[in-house]
Amino acid sequence: MQQQHRIIVLGAGYSGAIAAGRLAKRLRREDVAITLVNAEPDFVERVRLHQLATGQELAPRPFSEMFAGTGVALKYAKVTAVDADRKQVTVVDTDDAGTGAEELPYDTLVYALGSGWNSQGVPGTAEHAHEIAGRPGALRLRERLAALDAGQQVLVIGGGLTGLEAATEFAESRPDLDIALAVRGGLGDTLSPKGRGHLRKVFGKLGITVHEHTAVTEVAAGYVTTADGTSLPAAVTVWTAGFAVHPIAQASALEVSDTGQIVVDATMRSLSHPDVYAIGDAALVAGPGDKPLRMSCASGVPTAWQAADAIAARLTGTKPPKTPLRYFNQCISLGRKEGLIQYVTADDRAVSAALTGRLAAVYKEMVCKGAAWGVAHPTLGVPSRRRPVVRAGQQPQVAAATAANAEA
Numbered sequence: 001m002q003q004q005h006r007i008i009v010l011g012a013g014y015s016g017a018i019a020a021g022r023l024a025k026r027l028r029r030e031d032v033a034i035t036l037v038n039a040e041p042d043f044v045e046r047v048r049l050h051q052l053a054t055g056q057e058l059a060p061r062p063f064s065e066m067f068a069g070t071g072v073a074l075k076y077a078k079v080t081a082v083d084a085d086r087k088q089v090t091v092v093d094t095d096d097a098g099t100g101a102e103e104l105p106y107d108t109l110v111y112a113l114g115s116g117w118n119s120q121g122v123p124g125t126a127e128h129a130h131e132i133a134g135r136p137g138a139l140r141l142r143e144r145l146a147a148l149d150a151g152q153q154v155l156v157i158g159g160g161l162t163g164l165e166a167a168t169e170f171a172e173s174r175p176d177l178d179i180a181l182a183v184r185g186g187l188g189d190t191l192s193p194k195g196r197g198h199l200r201k202v203f204g205k206l207g208i209t210v211h212e213h214t215a216v217t218e219v220a221a222g223y224v225t226t227a228d229g230t231s232l233p234a235a236v237t238v239w240t241a242g243f244a245v246h247p248i249a250q251a252s253a254l255e256v257s258d259t260g261q262i263v264v265d266a267t268m269r270s271l272s273h274p275d276v277y278a279i280g281d282a283a284l285v286a287g288p289g290d291k292p293l294r295m296s297c298a299s300g301v302p303t304a305w306q307a308a309d310a311i312a313a314r315l316t317g318t319k320p321p322k323t324p325l326r327y328f329n330q331c332i333s334l335g336r337k338e339g340l341i342q343y344v345t346a347d348d349r350a351v352s353a354a355l356t357g358r359l360a361a362v363y364k365e366m367v368c369k370g371a372a373w374g375v376a377h378p379t380l381g382v383p384s385r386r387r388p389v390v391r392a393g394q395q396p397q398v399a400a401a402t403a404a405n406a407e408a
Contacts, residue, residue, distance in 0.1 A: 004033040005315060005389050008089060008106040010079050011246075012038035012063060013046065015280030015300035016112030017375045019308045020072050023110075026312035029071040031389040035104070037075045038063065039094050040135070043375055047297055047368055049138040050166040054173040055146060066376050077102070079113060082252045084273040108275055108311055111249065111262060112304070115281035115295055118244035124219035129157070129239040132166060144236055150176035155224060155234035157216050158241035159183030161296075164199070165333050166240055171206035172335035180209040182224070182232065187212055191330075191350050195342045198356040202334045216241075243295045245282055257284045266322045267310035268303055277311060279303040287325050288346040297371055298327060315389045331364045339364045 009020045020036040027034075043061040052058055063074050077091035080101065088105045117131035130144060131137040145154070154177050156167045163181060171179040181187075181203075187210050188199040203210060215227040219239070223231045250260040255272035257263055262278035263271045264285060270276040280300035285293045293299040302325050310320040326346035333339050339360030343353040355363060 005031060006105065006107045007032055007034045007110065007311070008104055008108075009034065009036045009110040009112060010082075010089065011112035011114055011280075011282075012036055012040075012043065013112060013114045013280060013300070014297050014371060014375060015114070015282075015304040016110065017043060017063075017066070018301060019110050019112060019279055019304040021067070021070060021375075021377075022305060022308035023311060024067075024070045024072050026308060027315065028388065032315070033073065034071065035073045035075055036063070036067065037077055037079060037089070037091060037104070039076065039078045041074075041076050043372075044135045045368070045372055046133075047371065049132045049135065050162070050169045052135070052138045053132055053141040053145060053166070054169055055142060056173075061372065061376055075104070079248055082109070082111070082248055082254070084109075084253045084270075084276055087275060106275070108315075109277070110307060110311070111254075111276060111278045111282050112280050112300075113246035113248060113282050114300075115243035115245045117239060118242040119239065120241055122216060122219060122241075124224075125239050128219045128221050129237045131239050132162070133243060141236070141238065145170070145174065145177075148174075148177060148235060151178060152235040153178045153180060153233045154236045154238065155232060156181045156238045156240060157219075157224070158239065159185065159187065159189075160240065160242065161330065161332055163240040164188070166238055167208055168202060168206060168334040168338070169336075170238075171208050172337070175207070178209070179207070180211060180232070180234075182211040182214045182216055182226070184215050185213065191340075191342050192352050192354050194352065194356070195340055195350065195354040198340055198354070199334070202338050202340075206335070243281060245295075249278070249282060254278075259284070266306075267320045268307035269310065277307040279307045285325065287327075287348075291347045293325060294348065298330075299325070301371065301374070331367050333361065333364045333368075335361075337361055 009016050023034055045058055048058055077093045079091050081090040088103050090101050090103055092101055117133040119125035130141040154170055156163050167179055167181040188196040216224045217227050218225040219237050223233050224237055225231055245260045249262050250256050254270055255263045261284035262282055264278050264283050268277045268279050281295040285303055287293045313320040327344050327348040329344055330342040341355035341360045341363050343351050
């Protein structure tokens with residue numbers, strides 16, 4: 001009996017979970033053994049962590065239910081190292097602290113460890129700032145916000161989508177607090193005139209103070225310092241100024257960029273180690289015009305599709321697809337009642353068209369629910385194209401013919 005091809009997927013965020021489910025749908029269980037490694041037993045809706053921080057309850061999504069009957073094995077463990085030359089990963093179980101380190105060999109690795117918050121090297125952030133890039137951080141912030149008295153200041157740092165969503169969510173849920181946002185440029189300066197206008201309108205209605213063209217150079221207890229020496233009060237500072245990828249890849253033999261992202265080709269395959277695929281925030285992916293895709297759910301999901309389909313194609317002796325990756329819009333929640341859908345070019349530049357108001361909020365909510373549904377039902381809606389894996393010494397034509405007979 002021939003050994004199953006071992007596929008290990010590291011990380012079960014949007015990208016990793018979707019990739020594991022899609023691989024299970026594309027390949028036969030008798031040919032492959034798919035293992036999904038994740039530190040937590042439940043899926044985290046990262047795009048809703050600002051809601052969690054305000055005290056809203058998010059529905060639990062256990063992986064044991066999501067992957068029941070798919071053939072995907074679940075390993076709850078923390079990844080500590082990747083040896084791409086020896087083709088194995090080192091993990092420490094999270095369900096039994098006494099088991100120590102374990103080495104997991106693979107034939108194909110899907111690296112989807114994602115990203116966390118990025119302090120940008122600003123002094124004091126680790127000691128005094130909160131983050132919402134992960135569930136533990138969001139829960140700590142939730143506890144801190146709940147303890148604030150009326151009138152206290154909450155300062156959000158960063159004018160990207162995460163910062164905009166956090167500031168408006170805080171202001172809507174806690175109108176008794178003094179919410180402020182500090183941005184390096186202008187408020188919504190990457191949006192269209194219509195988008196910027198709506199953003200300012202919502203911020204004004206919610207009473208959010210905006211410090212534009214303000215670079216924070218130090219975070220301290222109770223205040224932050226800006227580049228011009230100004231002190232801004234902050235009982236709570238929330239840092240949302242970008243993401244940084246997990247450091248595991250940079251510590252390995254994999255070729256990575258200056259940002260620590262794994263350099264991949266159009267099929268998400270590592271340029272230095274062809275048995276490794278990287279997806280989501282962990283990958284440096286060239287989009288339209290060779291512009292790197294931004295770290296986001298909007299980028300991560302299609303890279304997961306691309307990698308899973310390419311792996312399945314190569315294992316079954318068919319041609320890997322190379323679907324162009326592009327953007328269509330930026331979906332921004334502005335609390336539970338307002339939203340902004342900014343339409344963009346393929347390379348993510350704003351165009352004049354934008355959807356605003358309550359309809360935009362409903363649209364964004366549908367996008368969030370759709371993304372979570374896709375993870376919770378990893379094998380539904382994916383056309384089944386299961387073919388036998390091409391074994392060593394077997395010609396791809398033979399495998400394809402066998403598959404054709406099996407499907408007939």
